[in-house]
Amino acid sequence: MSVLQHKNTLDSAAIRAQFPILGEKVHDRPLVFLDSAASAQKPVAVIDAMANTMRTQYANIHRGLHWMSERTTEAYEGVRDLVAAFLNAPSRNEIVFTRNSTEAINLVAHSFGALLKPGQAVVISEMEHHANLVPWQMLRDRAGIELRIAPITDAGDLDLEALQTLLADGKVGLVAVTHMSNVLGTVTPAKAIADMAHAAGAQVLFDGSQSVVHRKTDVQALGADFYTFTGHKLYGPTGIGVLWARKELLDAMPPFMGGGDMISTVTFERSTWANVPHKFEAGTPAIIETIALGAAITWVESIGMDAIAAHEAYLTAYALNRLQDVPGLNIVGQPQDRGGVISFTMADVHPHDIATLLDRNGIAIRAGHHCAEPLMRRLGLTATARASFGLYTVKEEIDVLADTLVRIRDFFV
Amino acid sequence: MTQVLDGSALYDQLIVARSRTPLFAGRLEQAEKVGNGKNPLCGDKTRVELALDHNHISQVRHQTRGCAICLAAADLMAERILGLSPDQALKVGQRFSALLVEDTVPATHEGEFEENAALGPLMAFAPLRAHRSRIRCAELPWVALKEALSHDDV
Numbered sequence: 001m002s003v004l005q006h007k008n009t010l011d012s013a014a015i016r017a018q019f020p021i022l023g024e025k026v027h028d029r030p031l032v033f034l035d036s037a038a039s040a041q042k043p044v045a046v047i048d049a050m051a052n053t054m055r056t057q058y059a060n061i062h063r064g065l066h067w068m069s070e071r072t073t074e075a076y077e078g079v080r081d082l083v084a085a086f087l088n089a090p091s092r093n094e095i096v097f098t099r100n101s102t103e104a105i106n107l108v109a110h111s112f113g114a115l116l117k118p119g120q121a122v123v124i125s126e127m128e129h130h131a132n133l134v135p136w137q138m139l140r141d142r143a144g145i146e147l148r149i150a151p152i153t154d155a156g157d158l159d160l161e162a163l164q165t166l167l168a169d170g171k172v173g174l175v176a177v178t179h180m181s182n183v184l185g186t187v188t189p190a191k192a193i194a195d196m197a198h199a200a201g202a203q204v205l206f207d208g209s210q211s212v213v214h215r216k217t218d219v220q221a222l223g224a225d226f227y228t229f230t231g232h233k234l235y236g237p238t239g240i241g242v243l244w245a246r247k248e249l250l251d252a253m254p255p256f257m258g259g260g261d262m263i264s265t266v267t268f269e270r271s272t273w274a275n276v277p278h279k280f281e282a283g284t285p286a287i288i289e290t291i292a293l294g295a296a297i298t299w300v301e302s303i304g305m306d307a308i309a310a311h312e313a314y315l316t317a318y319a320l321n322r323l324q325d326v327p328g329l330n331i332v333g334q335p336q337d338r339g340g341v342i343s344f345t346m347a348d349v350h351p352h353d354i355a356t357l358l359d360r361n362g363i364a365i366r367a368g369h370h371c372a373e374p375l376m377r378r379l380g381l382t383a384t385a386r387a388s389f390g391l392y393t394v395k396e397e398i399d400v401l402a403d404t405l406v407r408i409r410d411f412f413v
Numbered sequence: 414m415t416q417v418l419d420g421s422a423l424y425d426q427l428i429v430a431r432s433r434t435p436l437f438a439g440r441l442e443q444a445e446k447v448g449n450g451k452n453p454l455c456g457d458k459t460r461v462e463l464a465l466d467h468n469h470i471s472q473v474r475h476q477t478r479g480c481a482i483c484l485a486a487a488d489l490m491a492e493r494i495l496g497l498s499p500d501q502a503l504k505v506g507q508r509f510s511a512l513l514v515e516d517t518v519p520a521t522h523e524g525e526f527e528e529n530a531a532l533g534p535l536m537a538f539a540p541l542r543a544h545r546s547r548i549r550c551a552e553l554p555w556v557a558l559k560e561a562l563s564h565d566d567v
Contacts, residue, residue, distance in 0.1 A: 027419060348433070350480035352455055353424070356547055360420020368455045382456035382478065407418040412429060412481070 029362025037388030049295035079294035104243035109135035118144030156333030167200035180211035184333035185341035194223030236296030340389035425537035432481035437491035448561030
């Protein structure tokens with residue numbers, strides 16, 4: 001249990017003071033927020049960035065000829081640089097702003113999917129969020145693409161041997177898998193997956209919605225071709241997500257949506273497209289949210305992704321330890337490498353009853369199928385309860401969770 | 414830290430008891446009417462089977478996979494509607510729904526069904542009014558009942 005002896009590297013009191021909502025009470029109890037994997041709370045830096053944009057430097061971007069527009073464009077485009085550095089992307093022009101990770105994956109399914117030929121295949125895994133499943137089913141149904149599902153092991157790891165088998169016929173054009181499961185917490189071996197995909201002639205997409213929050217992300221070191229994440233899980237606002245893709249892929253892909261800002265010239269006969277990334281950003285984007293995403297990235301980087309990862313590894317190990325002592329509690333999945341997401345069930349108590357009673361005691365968790373119904377079926381479950389951690393989570397909150405779970409169990413059994 | 418479990422008032426003893434040991438769980442050998450309810454948000458589902466005798470519900474069984482509230486709601490629904498006519502059963506359902514979602518529970522009006530429309534043990538679900546995300550759990554069996562009664566004979 002070396003991780004448990006790890007000294008807490010974050011100044012949790014100072015960090016928590018940056019999140020006004022953590023001072024709120026729920027049902028007259030202090031809020032214990034253990035649902036950050038669904039959406040994270042927002043620090044003052046992000047709240048202020050949104051408000052200050054609207055108060056002091058807001059206008060539409062890219063096409064204005066006035067000072068306010070130019071200044072807002074600079075702030076907006078500056079975030080592209082921040083995101084590129086955050087992902088260690090080779091070029092700022094490979095950063096496409098979307099509404100969320102779901103939209104980023106839909107963009108790839110639509111535009112990269114248009115380059116795939118009938119008979120080619122896309123591989124996803126058994127532990128995908130619906131966001132990385134349904135767009136591929138839609139592509140399959142409209143374009144004659146085969147959809148293959150890479151199984152997971154009983155422990156909740158991606159079965160790499162099975163993936164290898166699925167790649168063997170050389171028909172796979174894309175492997176699209178999660179970088180960290182929102183249900184099991186599994187961190188997938190991205191580099192190994194990328195190497196396997198490339199050896200079989202396929203591109204690889206990682207859904208980084210969960211993982212970018214918890215660890216340093218380097219798309220080049222991972223060998224990724226596409227990488228997606230969403231702002232609201234990274235302590236930023238809703239309505240802003242990111243697609244990173246290699247430039248030659250973006251250049252080859254047709255646009256996703258048509259409209260203003262994504263064109264070069266327009267006549268009634270035809271239009272030509274703007275260069276990447278603008279080709280994929282039709283219409284007025286989420287200007288305020290994008291600027292605030294920049295504030296979120298600057299803020300988490302000021303704390304340091306390595307320090308955040310160490311803190312969450314400690315919390316996760318501590319929570320696994322504490323939850324094991326709750327009578328009747330079963331932790332779902334024992335993956336080799338995991339992040340701060342723990343799903344569990346409890347004998348004789350349904351996850352929704354757990355969630356309701358935790359809520360009445362001020363503790364916010366998620367219960368249900370977590371937008372991963374096929375994974376639930378694979379696990380032989382209909383629902384789990386899920387506690388997930390953020391950089392503001394503290395050990396004392398896990399104690400409150402574990403103690404309350406014991407009392408819930410006593411109440412029902 | 415206090416040892417009191419807040420929110421336990423939501424779970425009346427009757428609800429806990431019926432979720433643990435339902436009295437009407439299972440299938441009928443010969444169901445005349447069958448209805449299903451499913452909550453896609455959580456995956457809970459229930460199947461309600463009825464037999465009628467002279468336009469009165471003579472037997473009820475349910476097969477429910479769900480939370481304590483859903484299970485107890487199905488079981489207490491079965492108990493409450495036994496012996497009622499389909500119209501009377503649906504009327505109880507309307508009053509149950511009003512109990513859960515309306516600001517005030519409608520007063521009992523004069524009329525021939527009023528006695529039968531009383532909620533009785535279903536009042537155990539009243540605290541759910543303050544917990545809107547769980548109201549659907551209690552309503553699910555009634556959705557299945559409505560479907561069962563809207564079908565022609567099986």
